Amino acid sequence: MRILFVLLLVLGFGCASSGEEPTPTAGPAVTPLPAPLGPAIGFLSLGDSYTIGQGAQEADRWSVQLAELAQAQGLNLQPPTIIARTGWTTAELQNAIQEANLPKDFGLVSLLIGVNNQYRGQPLATYRTEFRQLLQTAIHLAAGRPGRVLVLSIPDWGRTPYAQGRNQESIASEIDQFNAVAREESQVAGVAFVDITPATRAAAGDATQFTADGLHYSGQHMAQWAQLALPVVQLLLK
Template identity: 50%
Template sequence: MDVLAVLGRRFLALGDSYTIGEAVGETDRWPAQLARLLGREGFALASTEIIASTGWTTGELAQGIRLAGPRGPFALVSLLIGVNNQYRGRPIDEYRAELRELLVTAVDLAGGAARNVVVLSIPDWGVTPFAEGRERAGIARDIDSFNEVNRDEAARVDARYVDVTQASRRAFSEPELIAGDGLHPSAAMYARWAELVLPEARAAMTTG
């Protein structure tokens, strides 16, 4: 029996504050906006589930997934994680090792279909008002280094990859892309991310 046919096509978004949508409403989170875009293109989702929390690192996300016990297979699984590893000064080698484990989990939740997993790059929080007085260039270099890792690891398992970092950096000159807390993305920024993810999500839904 086709489990997806029974359960309907479902989307599971894994991550941290950027996925749970800190400082915006539930309908403005980028996974919710992506689900609406997919629906308009004929890829209706039975549900959009989120396992994410503000402040989570890779290790904390792994623990969160274990506690939540999501039931696959999901037609689409997204993974956006790592900014808190960078912010806390955690070793990049630790990030790589824990990200690899998360990717194994994500592929398993996608029913073993790596092409139904979409990895998003880490946004650059150094352009936000919260980073005022900090070494913005150093933050950008760190974020780029962490993104080299998640890009490589996504390619290693043949998952899809979407760069939202460059879009996030536009917030430096476009303040409307930052939420009222001065740190997290606004609904407008999340809309841009959803549009960037849409082609890969569409492809995953078509082939999955």
């Protein structure tokens, strides 16, 4: 899918006097978008329901918004190929990637995974092992370049409307532990890490930040993730 930006320049015309040609009035100033630089950059986005943007429109997915922002900055980042499904753990994502038989030359690969490991009560040690393997897979898909891989932290679903009545402190503590592992393993692998968890916690109490199921995030909120990731991507792709 190619996202097209259309700029409309509306010119107003004054009323013509008898025998005179109508004179156009001054139109609004338009700043053209920068032309994308260089060859197209393929983008692979890996994860679970938070990568899909469960309940939100396709155009509102964080990685789709990121590609649009990058295009607006002159980076020729293509709309993402998304490998993700609601409920997937690290192991299930790894299996899906293997079955997809993807090309190994993506210019950017993002990874957002782990909330279902935590939700299902899986051991942290298992997550570390499987996340480490996923990082190597992501690097392989980025033509062996760790500097073209981006990890996003796990959102704190304990602060969502869906989690009302649950032990929010316990959920937050576990999410922090999983994110600490993700950050550590990303650093070891030489992969960029973007912490979106504080933004998800700040969304608590604002219904506009969530989709109808109360568990997933609206396009308005995911725009924050894209904005947080953009400067990192600009450095990775420079």
